[in-house]
Amino acid sequence: MMLKAAFRKVRITPEEPAPLQGYDPNVHIAESESDILDDLYARVIVLENGGSRKVIVSVDCCLTNEQTFQASDPGGKVGTYRHLLQTFPVGTRRQWAESAGVQEESVSVHATHTHSAPEHFGAKYTARIAQAISEAASHLQPVRIRAASGSNMIAVNRRPHLQHNEELPVDRALNVAVFEDEEGKLIGALVNCAVHPTLLTNPLNRVSSEFVGLAMSEWEEREGHGFTALFIQGFLGDVGPYGHYRNEESDTYPWVKRIAHELFQQIMEAVKQSVPVGGMPLYSLERTVELPTRKGYFLPSIPVVLHGNRIGDLVILSVSCEVFNGYVNILQAESPFPSTWFSAVANGYCGYLPTSSAYRDGLGGYEMNTTPYSEEASGIFVQAAKQFLQELT
Secondary structure, X not given: OOOEEEEEEEEOOOOOOEEEOOOXXXXXXXXXXXXXXXXXXXXXXXXEEOOEEEEEEEEXXXXXXXXXXXXXXXXXXXXXXXXXXXXXXXXXXXHHHHHHOOOHHHEEEEEOOOOOOEOOOOHHHHHHHHHHHHHHHOOOEEOEEEEEEEEOOOEEEOOOOOOOOOOOOOOOEEEEEEEEOOOOOEEEEXXXXXXXXXXXXXXXXXXXXXXXXHHHHHHHHHHOOOOEEEEEEOOOOOEEEOOOOOOOOOOOHHHHHHHHHHHHHHHHHHHHOOEEEOOOOEEEEEEEEEEXXXXXXXXXXXXXXXXXXXXXXXEEEEEOOEEOOOHHHHHHOOOOOOEEEEEOOEOOOOOEEOOHHHHHOOOOOHHHHHOOEOOXXXXXXXXXXXXXXXXXX
C-alpha cells in the first residue's frame, strides 16, 4: 500500500465587522472595508493509506475551541475570569470529519495562533473548510515524504513580562515535512515551530495571518500550482517573537512582514537538508486527561485533549492547552519515534499549562496568572503524554 494525500487552501478573511480574539474582542473590532492587512486561510491535508484516512486542518485563528472557556484573571485575582468565546460552532470538527468520511477523532484541528483573527468563525466559514476537506478527499494521489529539522531564529522566551528574555531557554526546533507526487513535484508541506504570533500592534484592531501565515503564503506563491503549506503551532506557552519588547510606538506590520520572510528563508534552509521518510503506518489516537486546577478556580479539574498523528516515523503530539516550551525536552527524551513534533492550541482550548519549574521559579507573569492549573497538573500531564506516545507505537 502507498500513502496518498491531497492538500487544499480556502480563504476565510472576515467579510463583516469582526471582534478579534487575541487581546480584548470587546475593544478591538476589525472592519472588513478598512482593517484587513492580509488574508486569512484554512489549509487542509487529507492522508490515506488503505482503509485508514486522517485529516489535518490548520486555521489562521487564535484558538480551536467549540465550547466557551473561562481563563483565570490576567491580573491574578482569584474568582475573576476572562470569558473566551468558542472559535467554531459546536459540531464543527464533527462536520469536517463527515466531509472526509471519517470519525471525529481522525481529524486534528490546529490554530496558527495569530492574535489578529476573529474570535469566532461562523457556519459560513466552517462550511468553506468542510468543502475544502471534501475536495481534498476526492483528489488523493500517491505521495512521497521528505522531512528535516532545522532551527528558527524568530523565537525567544517571553516570561515574565511578555517580552524578549534571553535569560530563559526555548527550544528553537523548526520541523518541515514536504510531500511530493510520483513525478517528484512538491504538492504541499507541514511546518512546525513554537512562537506566539503577537507582533502586530499599533493599532490592534486589524486582521492579519501574522508572520507565520505570511511565511506560508510566501512559500505557496513561490511554488505555485496549488502547493499548500500548513503551519502547525508548537509548544508556545512562554515563547514570543525575538526582539519584541511590547513598547513599540509605531505600526509594527512592516516588522511582521520582515520576520515572515526570515521564517520563510529558515524553512528553505531546513528543506535543503530533508531526507526521505516512510509514510506508513498511518495512525491516529486521541485521549483525554483530567488535570487538577489551582485553589479558587471554579472547577476541580479540566479535561485536556491529547491527539497523536503518526505518519510513519513522524509523530505529531497535539495538546489543547497553551503548553509551556519546557515540556519539549522532557517529552522528546521519552519519545520512541525518530521525529516527534509538538503542537499546542489544537482540538480545543483550555488555558496555559506551565512546567513544574515555572511554578517554582518565582517569576510569575501573565501566563502564571491566567493558568487554571495547579503545579500537580504538570506531573500528571508528563506521565499521560509519555504513556500516550508509547501507545502510538
